Amino acid sequence: MASQSGARGVTARTGIIALCVVLALVWIALELSAPIMLKRFSRIERRIEGETKEALALRSFTPDGRPTVLLVGNSLLLEGVQLDALQNRLAPQCAVSRLGIDQTRYLDWYFGLRSLLEQGSRPSMIVLSLATDQLASQYSLEEAFAHRQMSARDLPLLVREAKLDKTQATSYFFAHWSNWLGDKRFIRQDILILTVPNFRELAGRVAPHGARVFDPSILLGMAQERLPELRDLAHSYGLKIVVLVPPNLREDYSLQIQQIGNKVGIPVWVPSPPGEFSRDLYRDGFHLNDQGSEIFTTRLANQIRTEIGEISHSSLNLGTPAQKVAAAGDR
């Protein structure tokens, strides 16, 4: 580019170069510091990181021969299932792990599980906890999802599945490789928590959650479409995937979705039919309180115990626990 010959032009040119350099430095600093900042400020992020590592290391059986179960889901799982209690109850039969990420929905987890399994995670059973409208949702955690849960090779599939336009697709592509774009949602949230008094309460009101799906024809139609996807994913990795529907105060068509699951060959657990749990078992009308989660955890433990019994039984012919581990790793 030509420049002006006057002193002012030269100065402006220096300014352009300086600004470009400063912007590049800001970008590099953000890229490098984003994961550090997040881990330092956010307890939730540290938990997610720990749970992700644990999930990645899972094999079908523990060294002592117990099948492994991975629970995945969002805040409905985090608040609705008492993990310690569940682990204690099921300790003789299986090893339970959890990977919970707030505000996640079907797309986050379908592609999240694909990526997790692609990276070598092999639990015997995955329990995917989603409300029925979350199962039908077209929303995801967007850039954060693209960064931490999506595999780059799944992007074309995601574009079709989530009906992303080109701009969204490229934003996901960039976010997949960029720490900053992937993490900025959470860093900004932490900054606002630090700077705006009582921000958490406000965030509950103003955070965009996306339109909720209530139309039964959409809910059931999406279940018809998506449950076979989960079945195929389970088959391709030789493991079991179960959909767990958390309690709901209102009709959520979970029993009809359970029937669809039976037809397409993917179990849908509804430990508490819609409306069964009274309002006083919920904290806010959606998430269970301590009492509610205790009841729900007990029921879930029974379901897992029954299901895992079948897995253990069918895998007896695999040989010793060590052989089972090796066999699972070879798949």
Add this chain to the structure above:
Amino acid sequence: MLFDTPIFFCFLCLVVVAYWCLDFRNQNRFLLVASYFFYGWWDWRFLCLMIASTVIDYFVAIKIEDTSDPGVRRFLLVLSLVINFSILGFFKYFNFFADSAASALSVLKVPASLPFLRIILPPGISFYTFQEVAYIVDVYQKRLPASRSFVDYGLFITLFPHLIAGPIQRPSHLLPQVQAPRKADSEKVFHGMLLILEGLFRKCVIADNCALIANAAFSGSFGRPSIPVLLLGTYAFAWQIYGDFSGYSNIARGCAQLMGFHFMVNFRQPYLADSIQDFWRRWHISLSTWLRDYLYIPLGGNRHGERQTYRNLLLTMLLGGLWHGANWTYVFWGGLHGAGLAVERKLTPPTITPQWQLPRWLKRILIFHFVCLTWIFFRAQSMQAAWVMLKGIGSWTWRSEFPAALIFLAMFSVPLLMIDLYLEKSGEEYCFESATVPARVVFGAACALIVALWGANQANAFIYFQF
């Protein structure tokens, strides 16, 4: 391609670098192709529509210039206007008018089943149609020679920084720039970079954060409308739409400057206006001057007495409202401004004694609140929703999250007010425009850092993209 997405910045960088490597003629050809690519990124079918519309006006303008017969010239002008407004009317207003006609007939108890078509609104159609109309009218009135180069004319219409949401460029301002070689000017480029960064600050930090409060208030997340909800929602939307559109305009102007073009200023501290007329001299200047020159003055302006002037003001603003969208809320919004302008004209005789004037700061506050009142109709999904929101003025409810909402809103609106007060005083286009280069580099870096840390994570499309 939204201006605040990574892909746009990749596109912009590639285009700017390649552009300055080419000679003048190839620069125009290259920019035309790049602009078509930018537009076709949404949907290539829209691109076909835009090219067809551009080609028609290109030939019509040449024909108008080549013909001396006034009747033929007039016929060609009308033909072009009919084609342009028919395309706009079909894509933007067909369902609105069909729906409104059906409602009117049902009130008269006349059974009618008018068709409802699933029409997707092509991005930027209102903007490029107005630019094409301005060109044809200018050529017809011999204020401008018709462009003999399709590349030049096509580029004037489609130059990507202004294509989707303006600023609506006047043919007499932009076309000569397209037709003449641009000189690389590092001062302009530096200005452009800073305008882009300042625009991103307005959009991502101010507008997108205020949008959270406005959306919550207007969608009922704060409960039923009451005085606090109404105030929070209205103030938040006022700053959201200002930050959003002025941010967009700054980014567009900045991008143009990177390539040696100059776009007109679109906003001049509108919330510091001390009259409604003053507001329209500061808000969306490219539209308000277009409406003045191509609608209000041809209607007669203020040349035929008071009553005609009021009628012209009202009509201009009603149509200006309708231009924003196919909804009665926009028409009513325009009508309120038109009525406000007429009443203001009536109540403010040109020879008013200074001691009877309200203090300027009070006038500014009053005008800001009048504008906020009209924003309720602009923001609401329907007239009914707007009335429901307005009825909140009669009730009072307090929720525990309101103080946090107020602090949040103040955090993301007061900085823009401060910037406007500074710009009003200094007469600059953006902060530190006339400061030393190091100070401007620090300003640019600060903008980038604030955008990175406080920019809302929800990718909100620019509001004016839908118009």
